[in-house]
Amino acid sequence: MKKTLICSFDDLFEGNDKWDKFIELHNEIPELKITFFVNPGQCTEEFLLKIQVPWVELVYHAENHSGGFQNWSKKETKEKLLKYVNKYNFKKGFKPPAYKWTENIINACNELNFWMCSSPSVPFFVWKDGKWDSSLKLSAKKYWYTDPKAGFKKYKEYDEFYDHIQNKDFDKNIDELRKYYKDSQPNYKFISEVIHYA
Numbered sequence: 001m002k003k004t005l006i007c008s009f010d011d012l013f014e015g016n017d018k019w020d021k022f023i024e025l026h027n028e029i030p031e032l033k034i035t036f037f038v039n040p041g042q043c044t045e046e047f048l049l050k051i052q053v054p055w056v057e058l059v060y061h062a063e064n065h066s067g068g069f070q071n072w073s074k075k076e077t078k079e080k081l082l083k084y085v086n087k088y089n090f091k092k093g094f095k096p097p098a099y100k101w102t103e104n105i106i107n108a109c110n111e112l113n114f115w116m117c118s119s120p121s122v123p124f125f126v127w128k129d130g131k132w133d134s135s136l137k138l139s140a141k142k143y144w145y146t147d148p149k150a151g152f153k154k155y156k157e158y159d160e161f162y163d164h165i166q167n168k169d170f171d172k173n174i175d176e177l178r179k180y181y182k183d184s185q186p187n188y189k190f191i192s193e194v195i196h197y198a
Contacts, residue, residue, distance in 0.1 A: 004158040005186040008035040009165050013042035016165055026055055029181050033188040037061035037095045040084055048088045057190045059093040060084050070102055077108035091192045100127035106138045115142035115195045144195050
């Protein structure tokens with residue numbers, strides 16, 4: 001039985017996209033599917049349209065990494081999330097930078113039926129006053145956990161490859177992805193195809 005591979009990258013934005021390398025990788029691996037966590041506040045409309053190709057899914061990763069998302073109201077969060085779903089075909093998911101969840105963000109995602117990406121080490125703890133507050137752990141209706149360390153992880157039902165585009169080992173990790181493809185010939189799935197339900 002073929003393995004399934006879920007492949008994702010953080011921090012896609014214009015100027016931090018390595019798009020030519022991803023095109024080259026897709027040409028080598030036509031079955032490839034990649035989930036990108038995008039900072040659209042750092043992208044032109046032209047760029048956001050360019051990256052909409054069938055082998056890619058785009059998921060919101062806040063406007064940028066400034067941390068301003070931590071101050072959003074629930075209403076503002078909903079407006080930001082829906083803007084990119086409606087205008088640029090983003091999937092109904094959200095992953096805040098550094099997994100810094102707030103109560104407003106979690107409630108907005110649940111009410112909009114968005115899935116949330118977090119880490120097993122901070123499973124929806126709320127970031128408050130500059131620290132994780134485990135007493136404010138909230139639940140997600142739909143979620144995906146990604147180990148924050150780059151590279152391959154093997155699980156019972158699937159394998160996962162995760163990285164940051166700006167990682168200094170990006171080229172080496174992409175070569176590992178090529179090798180995995182040659183050795184395993186896996187089925188590829190987007191995160192949106194395999195999310196978990198609470």
